[in-house]
Amino acid sequence: MAISFEKAFGMHPEAMLVRDRRAQVLAENIANADTPGYKAKDLDFQQALNNAQARQAGAMQRTHEQHFHISTASRHETKFRNPDQPDTGDGNSVDIHRERNAFMQNSLEYQASLGFLNSRIGGLKKAITGGGQ
Template sequence: MAISFDNALGIHQYTVGVRERNAEVISTNIAQANTPGYKAKGLDFNKSLQAASSGASIGLSRTDGRHISASTTVNGETKYRIPTQPDTGDGNTVDLDLERNLFMQNQIRHQASLDFLGSKFKNLTKAIKGE
């Protein structure tokens, strides 16, 4: 009997990738905190998770029959955040305290997802060994 990882791991296998993408978006905001005119961006976690779990992909067109077919997985789109602080005059909308808190919260949830997946794999290993 074959093991279905989709059934065994559920949605949690996709949360790790979406959390990593979210960390990239937040860290970019933090890095651009002093850049005039930079607009803070955010990732819609639920939409990104739905896209990742549905296996939505964008097919790349081939102009020649000898080209290798390829597709890329959609990781969700980033959107501009609504500013939470008044404009300081340079047009930058990054709230550094908010970004740090979001980054910390995302990292805690990312680690929880990794721990959860680790326990799932440990249980699968026990099941395979018959323990």
């Protein structure tokens, strides 16, 4: 009997890829906090996850049933963020406190998905090897 990783893991692998991409976008914002004219960006997580789910549903066909399905968030899901504070005169829209908070929240959510996947993998491994012998 074959194991369906897509059924076992759900959308967590896709969510981790989207969270990884969001971490990159937020890190770019933090790195450019003092760059004149830089506009803060963010990833629309829900849109990216929906797009990943659509890609998983069949946009990319596998040529063999044992091949893994891998997709990543596209740049189209990255949007400029509306600034929360008035322009300081240099045209930069990065609020460093907001970026750090978003980065930390994203990191915690990434770790939660990673913990879930580790638990699932442990359960599958136990099922395959016959338990805790």
